[in-house]
Amino acid sequence: MATVVSYTARPRRTLQALMLALAVAIGVGAYALVSLGRYDELPANLLTYTIGAAVLAALLQVVVSWRAPYADPVILPIAILLNLIGIAVIASVDSAIGTYTSRTTHYASRQEMWAVIGVVMCALTLAVLRDHRILRRYTWIAAVCGAVLLLLPLMPVIGLSVNGSQIWISVFGYSFQPAELAKIFFAVFFAGYLVSRRDTLALAGPKVLGIHLPRWADFGPILVAWAFALAVLVFQTDLGTSIMFFGLFVAMLYVATDRLSWLVIGAILFVPPAIFAVTQVSRVRTRLTCWLDPLASGNYDRCGQINNGLFGLANGGLWGTGLGEGRPNVVPFAHSDFIFTSLAEEMGMVGAFAVLLLYLLLVQRSLRAAIGISDGFGTLLASGLGFVIALQVFVVVGGVTRVIPLTGLTLPFLAAGGSSLVCNWIIVGLLVRLSDAARRPAARQVSGAGPAPSPASSETEVRA
Numbered sequence: 001m002a003t004v005v006s007y008t009a010r011p012r013r014t015l016q017a018l019m020l021a022l023a024v025a026i027g028v029g030a031y032a033l034v035s036l037g038r039y040d041e042l043p044a045n046l047l048t049y050t051i052g053a054a055v056l057a058a059l060l061q062v063v064v065s066w067r068a069p070y071a072d073p074v075i076l077p078i079a080i081l082l083n084l085i086g087i088a089v090i091a092s093v094d095s096a097i098g099t100y101t102s103r104t105t106h107y108a109s110r111q112e113m114w115a116v117i118g119v120v121m122c123a124l125t126l127a128v129l130r131d132h133r134i135l136r137r138y139t140w141i142a143a144v145c146g147a148v149l150l151l152l153p154l155m156p157v158i159g160l161s162v163n164g165s166q167i168w169i170s171v172f173g174y175s176f177q178p179a180e181l182a183k184i185f186f187a188v189f190f191a192g193y194l195v196s197r198r199d200t201l202a203l204a205g206p207k208v209l210g211i212h213l214p215r216w217a218d219f220g221p222i223l224v225a226w227a228f229a230l231a232v233l234v235f236q237t238d239l240g241t242s243i244m245f246f247g248l249f250v251a252m253l254y255v256a257t258d259r260l261s262w263l264v265i266g267a268i269l270f271v272p273p274a275i276f277a278v279t280q281v282s283r284v285r286t287r288l289t290c291w292l293d294p295l296a297s298g299n300y301d302r303c304g305q306i307n308n309g310l311f312g313l314a315n316g317g318l319w320g321t322g323l324g325e326g327r328p329n330v331v332p333f334a335h336s337d338f339i340f341t342s343l344a345e346e347m348g349m350v351g352a353f354a355v356l357l358l359y360l361l362l363v364q365r366s367l368r369a370a371i372g373i374s375d376g377f378g379t380l381l382a383s384g385l386g387f388v389i390a391l392q393v394f395v396v397v398g399g400v401t402r403v404i405p406l407t408g409l410t411l412p413f414l415a416a417g418g419s420s421l422v423c424n425w426i427i428v429g430l431l432v433r434l435s436d437a438a439r440r441p442a443a444r445q446v447s448g449a450g451p452a453p454s455p456a457s458s459e460t461e462v463r464a
Contacts, residue, residue: 010070011065011069011070012073013061013064013065013069013073015073016061016064016073016074016076016077017061019073019074019077020057020058020060020061020076020077020080021057022077023057023077023078023080023081023084024050024053024054024057024080024084026081026084026085027053027080027081027083027084027085027087027088028046028049028050028053028084030084030085030088030323031043031046031049031084031087031088031091032046033088033322033323033324034088034089034091034092034095034323034324035091035095035324036324037092037322037323037324037325037346038092038095038096038099038324038325039095039324043091049112052112052116053080053084056080056115056116056119057080059119059120059123060076060080060119060122060123061076063123063126063127064076064126064432066127067126067127067130067436068126068432068433068435068436069436070436070439070440070441071432071433071435071436071439072365072368072369072431072432072435072436072438072439074361074365075362075365075366075428075431075432075435076428076432078358078361078362078365079122079362079413079424079425079428081358082355082358082359082362082412082413082414083115083118083413083421085343085355085414086111086339086413086414086415086416087108087111087112087115088323089323089328089335089339089342089343089346089414090107090108090111090335090339090416091108092323092324092326092328092342092346093105093107093108093328093329093334093335093339093342094106094107094108094335095324096326096327096328096329097329099329100327100329101329105335107335107416110416110418111416111421113418114417114418114421114422115421117418117422118421118422118424118425118426119425121422121425121426121429122425122426122428122429122432123429124429125426125429125430125433126429126432126433129429129430129433131437132377132378132381132430132433132434132437133375133377133378135188135191135192135377135381136191136192136195136377138188138192139188139189139191139192139193140189140192142185142186142188142189142192143185143186143189143193145182145185146182146183146185146186146189147182147228149178149179149181149182149185150178150179150182150232150241152169152178153166153167153168153169153178154166155169158170158171160175166238167179167238167241167408174418175419176418176419177417177419177420178419179238179241179244180410180419180420180422180423180424181419181423181426182245183244183245183248183388183423184385184423184426184427184430186245186248186249187248187252187381187384187385187388188381190248190249190252190253190380190384191252191377191378191380191381191384192377193221194252194253194256194380195256195376195377195380197221198256198257198376201221201253201256201257201259201262221249221253222249222250222253222262222265222266222269225245225246225249225250226246226269226273228245228246229242229243229245229246229273230242230273230276232245238408239277239281239284239287239407239408240395240407240408240409241408241409242273243391243395243407244388244391244392244395244409246266246269246270247266247387247391248384248387248388248391250262250263250265250266251383251384251387251391252380252383252384252387253266255370255379255380255383255384256376256380284405286302286303287405287406287407288405289302289303290302290303290306290405290406291306291399291402291404291405291406294306294307294310294402295307304332305331305332305333305338306400306402306406308330308331308332309331309338309341309400310402311330312326312327312328312330312331312334312338312341312342312344312345313341313344313345313400313401315327315345316344316345316346316347316348316349316352317348317349318348318349318350319348319349319350320344320345320346320347320348320349320350320351321345321346321348322346323346323347324346325346326342326345326346327345328341328342328345328346335415335416336410336415336416336417337396337408337410337415338400339411339414339415339416340352340396340397340400340411340414341400343355343414355414356393356397359389359390359393359412362386362389363386363387363389363390365386365431365435366382366383366385366386366389366431366434367382367383367386368435368438369382369431369434369435369437369438370382370383370386370434370438371438372435372438372439373434373437373438378434378437378438381430381434382431382434382435382438385427385430385431385434386431388427389412389424389427392409392410392411392412393411393412395407395409396409396410396411396415397411412424
């Protein structure tokens, strides 16, 4: 027999404000420690940096209190803290390059600029989007926008090839990675498409090796997603983006139908593209070789990036060398692709695990919002956005630590890159909106975008 326990939803904005203040304090302290470790003095722009971080945190606090008062109080502080830690590590890379080489880089200042833009976009997302269910109206528009964004790098004028991957566009001297924005559109499309067809896709078909497979007529959507991911791999030679989009669809398909068979099918369909990539794409073949044995005599030079990254991880040890006291300049792309190596060298295994724990909490809060939302579209969208973050972290950290072959994805909020940072802040804005819908009392639900959830789903908790 089940008992119903009533509770009153609380905004908990004071708790969020305290955690935002703590996140800013830790992030600013890390930034100061970088300069102290490298130059034995505080950075000249410390006051400006502190005021800027505090203003951005205050902006988010005000907007959330205004537009999403019942949102999860943990999501924004985690995002702010990860962003500030990333800027501190990138500043350490800048200082190391300036100290040990003749070059001068400004990766940290650019990342600060993109952080401001990202936080503003997050605030605008919350201010403009008052109800996540409105997005369901634009399911197929989102699909078209996502496809166009992925095709933009193939255009002859604006398309830009970087390190062999055709995944960038260049407009007015600024480069942008459209796939970062496309993942948001595809998450909206998958959520809208699957919620309207979840009953059909969940129907059982033939039984093979003890697993009830879906009906053969329902294989169309996953085959289309598979073909699209394969096209990205072939024409843009980008294994990471291909894995992200196909994995996103399969994961959301599993959430929509609760059928393990879809995961099995997705794993089987992944094998042919993987074989094709290893045998036909030289960059992927090189990365597989470096994953298997990077220290072999014939592989040492061409696997120098992964080798130096492993040496940096080893140099960090348990507690790290200290912020501003490592040698991240030894590793190519230490500010972007290999920023986890830079972080682990200076913050040690303890600091690296702490950052991974922050990601885990962010994904957990996303899934918690997915469970709490009463409408299927919101559940699929929140789980899809959470899975995107989890997949990127696993692929990047797994590639750097040789758990899996190296791919071309970026570490959310930490790695340098404007397109990645801005789009991840938009994802945070969507997650805050979704968590507000999950925690908001039924009497205060926003009207006009669809049926309001039943009072039992937001005002009561059922315990067995």
